[in-house]
Amino acid sequence: MSLDDVLARIDADMPAATDRLLDLLRIRSISTDPAFKDDCDKAADWLVEDLQSLGIKAEKRVTPGHPMVVGHIDGPGPHLLFYGHYDVQPVDPLDLWDRDPFDPAIEDTAKGRVIRGRGASDDKGQLMTFIEACRAWKSVHGALPCKLTFFLEGEEESGSPSLVPFMEENRDELKSDIALICDTGMFESKVPAITTMLRGLLGEDFTITGPSRDLHSGMYGGIGMNPIRVLSKILAGLHDETGHITLPGFYDGVTELSDEMRAQWQGLNFDHSAFLEDVGLKAPAGEQDRTPLEQIWSRPTCDVNGIWGGYTGDGFKTVLPSQASAKVSFRLVGDQDPEAIRANFRTYLEANLPEGFTVEYRTDKASGASRMSVEDPAFEKARVALSDEWGIPAAYVGCGGSIPIAGYFKEIIGTDAMLVGFGKDDDQIHSPNEKYDLESFHKGTRSWARILHALSPSS
């Protein structure tokens, strides 16, 4: 079957494909906030209908949380599973958006045309690159080049609580030769990349309680221990002066890079100054004895994602608050054990609480790191297809983020995952004014058409 006709069809269909994506972006599918439950449902319905229009047997599958979208279509050659997620991050702080995050539009910028809106890059725009590639194949050849399963999730941005039980219950149905995942980016916004290392994630969401009620700092200031003071001390103690994390046993299971991978990464000539300057930062803040790429891809981290306590409104309130809260997360690598680190963190935290203080924990988010085995020839075929599309040799890279699904495919389904994505560093995912380059959308779609061709028996 001819690839060139498919690519030409993608080029011709770009305006309609973009309109379809804008349609999907208008749905407010924020999974972490229960207020948007119906919107998540609506996004799932939209995808079911779109997949059905391609002749795929697709349906919405109920979970205790947001639904899964699962679709199957028969075809020649290997059985490929495609994974993406239709849920998006919250949009606050809303006042920093230049437009309604759910009223997406094409914008001309100094760096080219972009699709602006929440989810444009993470992950609705990315997942549509694959669906649009399939649409073009179907339209040109009346069929798809491989046997395909679609598996689209609606809880990726809220810890995927239903994912593992669903995969375990539907293990046979999801069994496939390789899983394709489109939720990652290009290296330095220009080199096409297949991600082969992903950091894990451990989250702790907790509240420290000291006094039984908010106190007047005039009456109790000095003599009364302030929970914000306690929390600050606990958080400040998590890093030492050299950027290392101080929890006992934290680095157990952290693996060193192979010489080969280290050499390959050095060859990428990562410009960390430009990477940081682009977001207003100056010096790398991680472990000072590690290279910047290691800090992002292969070293574990600890970050405070949120903190709150006391009076935070306009003006001043001289309160000595009863409580102080924080959300802390750890990015994990190698064989670090999330549960062991959780236990060590809690031991450290509780050892630093003054007598009479208590702590309440709210979350149990945790996943270990993943490493793909790139020996499967499909990886090299895909790398060549990507290189052909972009005119640049594609690279095997690491990723600082956590995409636990990659590990689950290996553990539960026994399938290797291939992570290919077209996000750029300045896509502002998880931030106000998220965007996806029109080039990412267009060439991303063309890339999947090429990868499908490369993996099909007809190539």
Added chain:
Amino acid sequence: MSLDDVLARIDADMPAATDRLLDLLRIRSISTDPAFKDDCDKAADWLVEDLQSLGIKAEKRVTPGHPMVVGHIDGPGPHLLFYGHYDVQPVDPLDLWDRDPFDPAIEDTAKGRVIRGRGASDDKGQLMTFIEACRAWKSVHGALPCKLTFFLEGEEESGSPSLVPFMEENRDELKSDIALICDTGMFESKVPAITTMLRGLLGEDFTITGPSRDLHSGMYGGIGMNPIRVLSKILAGLHDETGHITLPGFYDGVTELSDEMRAQWQGLNFDHSAFLEDVGLKAPAGEQDRTPLEQIWSRPTCDVNGIWGGYTGDGFKTVLPSQASAKVSFRLVGDQDPEAIRANFRTYLEANLPEGFTVEYRTDKASGASRMSVEDPAFEKARVALSDEWGIPAAYVGCGGSIPIAGYFKEIIGTDAMLVGFGKDDDQIHSPNEKYDLESFHKGTRSWARILHALSPSS
């Protein structure tokens, strides 16, 4: 003129007096939040009308902020000025209130009857004790026992921005022999007290900015410096292990207690364990080489009154935030110079910002500490009147809180201030479920009737 008739009149009028107070408590006069500007105005109107009903020439006086209420009435003997404030603290966290804070009511509790609602104790209930005492005098004798000026403020809970300019512009009008202030409490909720030492207050409300936008902690975690980590370290560094404040020069101007005052305070046998246990705390958190009463009354403090940054909603958002903010306040004593401490704090903060980080400051709240000179015989007359009402020898005490007005009377008007109040330690001022004991309201009113009598020429 007979005091006994006035006291009997107060007893008989208590139900009506309580209704009047409930009326005033229904007005949502939160001064720090611009949304309640009209309510502050309404509270001022209510007081003007009430004072006028006593034959006092009262009027609302415009300021750049909330209005002042000023009233005059002639009479024999010394010219007394009464100060109180009609504004109240914000009410959040609202979900911790057992009733609408502005739908006040009388409640029966295990410790007796209380008036529940925002401002019941701080300061509407307290200021009405004085007005009700005047009402009883007027009702029984057709006149007041002294020449009186009323000076009621609506910005005490928001830093009193208009107060000093107003006092300076109206210096002659406010000139009086002594200023009476009702905004303090009983010692250990049972010993009537005249407060002669007040801590000053310096507030710093600031935001630290690191990255130019919120970042994904997967992409930037580790290499990107997190403003919450920076803020935590700055706040954690403000106290050393012994509870001392670490800012250079912070203790300059802190005066030691006189042997006489130290002996008097030791004689009060302050039960700090009960004081702390009542609010769920165990050990004193201030300077470990100081007694608990010193920690509250005569030692300076540093507290974080509010902190916020990153994602604080439900669920998890793995953001590396652009900003982190805090409200920090210092209680000052003796001759500590608020501006020198502000400068030292900012120097410390800025020295701990990583390269490229910036800080924005939002407030300029500052006032030094006050000490009254108790040689004026009016102090001893008032102390005897209080002792008579409560059947317990009244004490000269310190106060951890800051009532800058006391210092302003001395500096601007040249008048000593006498601080007498009937608040209890468990009044929960500045907290949810604020209350004022009906006993405080009743015996407080009787106390002022006695003090007016003691200071009048007819006594």
